[in-house]
Every structure is written in structure tokens, then in C-alpha cells.
Amino acid sequence: MNAADFLALAASRRSVKPQQFAPETLADDVIRSALEAANWAPSHGCTEPWRFAVFTGAGKEVLIEKSGALLMAHLPPAEALDRLSKISDNFRRSSHLVAVAQYRDPASKVPEWEELAATACAVQNFALALHAAGGASYWGTSGIVPLPGAAEALGFGPGCRLIGVLFCGRPAAPGRPFPRNTSAAEKTTWNS
Numbered sequence: 001m002n003a004a005d006f007l008a009l010a011a012s013r014r015s016v017k018p019q020q021f022a023p024e025t026l027a028d029d030v031i032r033s034a035l036e037a038a039n040w041a042p043s044h045g046c047t048e049p050w051r052f053a054v055f056t057g058a059g060k061e062v063l064i065e066k067s068g069a070l071l072m073a074h075l076p077p078a079e080a081l082d083r084l085s086k087i088s089d090n091f092r093r094s095s096h097l098v099a100v101a102q103y104r105d106p107a108s109k110v111p112e113w114e115e116l117a118a119t120a121c122a123v124q125n126f127a128l129a130l131h132a133a134g135g136a137s138y139w140g141t142s143g144i145v146p147l148p149g150a151a152e153a154l155g156f157g158p159g160c161r162l163i164g165v166l167f168c169g170r171p172a173a174p175g176r177p178f179p180r181n182t183s184a185a186e187k188t189t190w191n192s
């Protein structure tokens, strides 16, 4: 792949929501390969702080069950049930859900924000690789993500913070262009 091909790939990646997914599922190997790409992200001190939990097939129902328990523990019942119903629809419409956590060793000298930044790099590698393979994803940060205890409930170990759920599927239609508000040049100063 040359530089122009890479720019075209990066520019054509779109966040695609579950309502825009085709009914068919992605092969597990497509997700595995995107996770391999994620694992090539950089990290300060090579801490590799990204952690993932994949839910697909019957695993999606497990995720719905765990989400229900979390929502009921933290919200008034009516609100919890309303949110659960929306979340469940979107989980079921997705081929795979990839929960993303950021790990930090409490004894580490690396500040937490750097671990978060490294994990975000891993997510972008994942998104680009999935797009290259004909899939798509969107990074959701609402629903269960901000709830206390969410990382533990999804099976992540101590020191992990849930930072998102990647809703993955095959787009029903090609992504529409989504122009940036300002150009790269407007966000950059050059000193030469």
C-alpha cells in the first residue's frame, strides 16, 4: 500500500452505527485480524495498556444480561429498563461487540492519560483494519461504559477502566463522505 492508498483508506473510514449494519455477521477471523492490528499501537514504555473482550453469537446475550445488571444497580428501574431495551437492540444488530479497557499498573510511572492515549491509538488501528476488510465499527461511550464496576462486570482484571464498546458489523451501504470541519492545515502550525 502506498501513501495515497493509505490516505484514501483513512479518509473513507466512517463510524457506522448498528442501524446501518447488514444482517450478516463478520467472520471471527476478521475481528481477530483487526485486534492484531490494534496490538501494533505504540505505548510509552511499551506498557501495551489496551485490553479487549469480544462478544458475539450467544456472547451478545451474556453482554445484555451483564448490562442489565449494571444498569439496574446504578439507575432508577424505569430508566434502567428503557436504556437496556435500546442497548439490547443495538447489541443484537451488531455482528461483534468489542469492549475496550485501558489498563494501568498503579506502580507505573507512566501517567494514566498516556495509557488512555495509547489505547485510543489501538482503537484507531482496529477501526482502520476492520474498514480495510470491509467491516465497520463505531466507538460508543455511553450506556454501560461510564458506570462504576463496568470493566469488572465484563471480565476485565484489576486496574482496568472500560473506555468504550466498539459496535462492529458489515455496513449495509458504503459510508457517506463526512467532511472535516477544518482542514489539517488549519489545525497545524509549521515552523521551518
Ligand SMILES: Cc1cc2nc3c(=O)[nH]c(=O)nc-3n(C[C@H](O)[C@H](O)[C@H](O)COP(=O)(O)O)c2cc1C
Residues within 6 Å of the ligand: 013, 014, 015, 016, 138, 139, 140, 141, 142, 178
Ligand atoms: C472517543 C470517542 C467516543 C465516541 N463516542 C461516541 C458515542 O458515544 N456515540 C456516538 O454516536 N458516537 C461516538 N463516537 C463516534 C463519533 O461521533 C464519530 O467518530 C464522529 O461523528 C465522526 O465520524 P466518523 O468517525 O465517521 O469520521 C465517538 C468517537 C470517539 C473517538
